[in-house]
Amino acid sequence: MTTTTIVKAPSTTPAPSATAARSGGVATGTKIRVHALRYNPQEPGSVPRMQTYELEQSEGMTLFIALNEIRETQDPTLQFDFVCRAGICGSCAMMVNGRPTLACRTLTRDVGPDITLAPLPVFELIGDLSVNTGKWMRGTSERLQAWLHGDAKARDINRLEERMEPELAEQLNELDRCVECGCCVASCGTARMRPDFVGAVGMAKIARFRLDPRDKRTDDDYYELVGTDDGVFGCMSLLACHDVCPKDLPLQTQIAFLRRKMAGKGWA
Amino acid sequence: MASTSPTIAGVGLADRPRASRVPARLDLLQSFTGGVLALFMWGHMFFVSTILVSKDFMWTVTRMFEGYFIFGKPYPGIVSVIVFGILVMFVAHAFLAVRKLPINFRQWQMYRGHMKVMKHEDTTLWWVQAITGFMLFFLVTVHLYQMLMHPGLIGPYESADRVWSGRWWPLYLVMLFAVELHGGIGLYRLAVKWGWFERGDADATRSALKKAKWALTVFFLALGLATLGAYMKIGYEHADRAGERYVPASVQQGAVK
Numbered sequence: 171m172t173t174t175t176i177v178k179a180p181s182t183t184p185a186p187s188a189t190a191a192r193s194g195g196v197a198t199g200t201k202i203r204v205h206a207l208r209y210n211p212q213e214p215g216s217v218p219r220m221q222t223y224e225l226e227q228s229e230g231m232t233l234f235i236a237l238n239e240i241r242e243t244q245d246p247t248l249q250f251d252f253v254c255r256a257g258i259c260g261s262c263a264m265m266v267n268g269r270p271t272l273a274c275r276t277l278t279r280d281v282g283p284d285i286t287l288a289p290l291p292v293f294e295l296i297g298d299l300s301v302n303t304g305k306w307m308r309g310t311s312e313r314l315q316a317w318l319h320g321d322a323k324a325r326d327i328n329r330l331e332e333r334m335e336p337e338l339a340e341q342l343n344e345l346d347r348c349v350e351c352g353c354c355v356a357s358c359g360t361a362r363m364r365p366d367f368v369g370a371v372g373m374a375k376i377a378r379f380r381l382d383p384r385d386k387r388t389d390d391d392y393y394e395l396v397g398t399d400d401g402v403f404g405c406m407s408l409l410a411c412h413d414v415c416p417k418d419l420p421l422q423t424q425i426a427f428l429r430r431k432m433a434g435k436g437w438a
Numbered sequence: 439m440a441s442t443s444p445t446i447a448g449v450g451l452a453d454r455p456r457a458s459r460v461p462a463r464l465d466l467l468q469s470f471t472g473g474v475l476a477l478f479m480w481g482h483m484f485f486v487s488t489i490l491v492s493k494d495f496m497w498t499v500t501r502m503f504e505g506y507f508i509f510g511k512p513y514p515g516i517v518s519v520i521v522f523g524i525l526v527m528f529v530a531h532a533f534l535a536v537r538k539l540p541i542n543f544r545q546w547q548m549y550r551g552h553m554k555v556m557k558h559e560d561t562t563l564w565w566v567q568a569i570t571g572f573m574l575f576f577l578v579t580v581h582l583y584q585m586l587m588h589p590g591l592i593g594p595y596e597s598a599d600r601v602w603s604g605r606w607w608p609l610y611l612v613m614l615f616a617v618e619l620h621g622g623i624g625l626y627r628l629a630v631k632w633g634w635f636e637r638g639d640a641d642a643t644r645s646a647l648k649k650a651k652w653a654l655t656v657f658f659l660a661l662g663l664a665t666l667g668a669y670m671k672i673g674y675e676h677a678d679r680a681g682e683r684y685v686p687a688s689v690q691q692g693a694v695k
């Protein structure tokens with residue numbers, strides 16, 4: 171927060187072609203500036219600060235490509251997470267210009283030429299842009315018992331699985347697309363104020379198992395998990411989760427559904 | 439829960455083995471009281487804006503609420519009963535909604551910082567709702583106490599004198615903006631919170647609800663400003679005879695006969 175360092179790209183990068191096409195907000199070949207939050211909580215005396223890196227916009231450049239280029243050519247100490255680079259693993263979520271999203275699916279031309287990057291809030295900060303979403307997600311899954319609670323017979327692997335309507339299977343698949351990137355939690359004003367709030371990811375998981383006929387839990391059981399002010403009743407319907415979800419999950423619908431079901435237990 | 443001893447509740451173990459149903463009830467009641475109050479405010483605005491039609495029309499609507507056309511004479515106590523009902527609803531809503539407000543500097547700082555970087559409309563609108571809700575704690579209480587204690591002083595001259603000679607217009611002006619913003623955002627949030635009007639496409643519904651919300655807010659603000667302006671004008675012109683009751687010409691003639 172205190173100092174800003176500007177690191178220039180090495181001059182080995184080729185000059186922009188005269189035919190550089192303007193394919194989005196930022197033309198190929200022009201300079202972009204990545205302002206990254208630098209902070210290492212493990213290092214005594216480390217103070218959060220912004221550091222600026224300049225590089226050249228290339229065709230189809232994503233933040234994944236940009237950050238790797240910065241690490242390879244300018245600053246090997248910059249910490250960030252990537253695994254799949256295809257929006258599947260959910261590792262690369264970060265705050266891009268103030269909003270959480272997956273860096274690998276963000277084209278620099280759409281968010282540049284000045285791109286501000288920060289780590290996701292709420293989650294444990296590892297360093298710079300890297301956060302431990304896994305720890306939070308595991309804790310939430312354990313707290314919400316977010317796994318299928320079937321009957322004992324279902325554990326017989328030689329037995330045929332119960333049939334399910336294709337429409338229902340599709341609904342379940344839709345909710346299973348969640349990659350636990352943490353964007354919904356980082357975008358949530360309630361989660362920012364109240365660290366124990368389960369967040370949209372937690373509620374969507376419960377909604378998913380409630381839909382699943384193989385899960386034998388009742389609404390009374392689910393109420394035990396999310397029927398609190400840290401659960402579904404804590405949600406203030408700000409809906410940033412729905413708006414930022416990189417997988418476009420129907421979070422608004424699922425949270426409203428769960429709220430109706432859990433509120434129905436109020437006098438039951 | 440009923441069988442839980444104060445000792446068990448006191449050490450935070452009242453929720454074992456069955457989670458309390460109170461949070462569900464509080465959530466429902468918060469939505470219910472908020473919804474009723476917001477809809478009441480729409481009706482209220484239409485009633486007070488009858489002054490824009492004519493003094494006689496406003497007088498007729500006022501007397502109607504006092505049971506004049508049923509009992510043959512006005513009973514302002516009926517208004518007090520309605521006001522008391524609204525006051526109870528208002529206090530209940532404030533009590534329930536205050537749970538959501540930031541309660542310390544850390545929460546305040548977190549939300550403000552978050553809102554500024556996110557630039558997300560619904561996140562910002564919640565802040566507007568929180569601020570206006572806090573303002574309404576005080577503004578509405580003052581207004582309702584006045585109405586509770588002086589229910590008979592509602593009428594074309596009576597209200598206008600209160601607004602102008604009684605110097606209530608600054609309070610009403612601030613309250614108008616606070617109520618319309620708070621209520622409009624609140625109704626929109628109720629709809630998305632419970633999934634109302636959602637038919638297949640939640641995003642399209644929400645977009646339509648947002649547009650309707652803004653249209654209604656602008657409409658009621660315009661109607662409210664015009665109405666307040668009308669009372670201020672009547673009050674200004676009537677200032678030297680402040681305190682005089684309004685009696686329609688038809689009633690005056692009837693009394694003479």
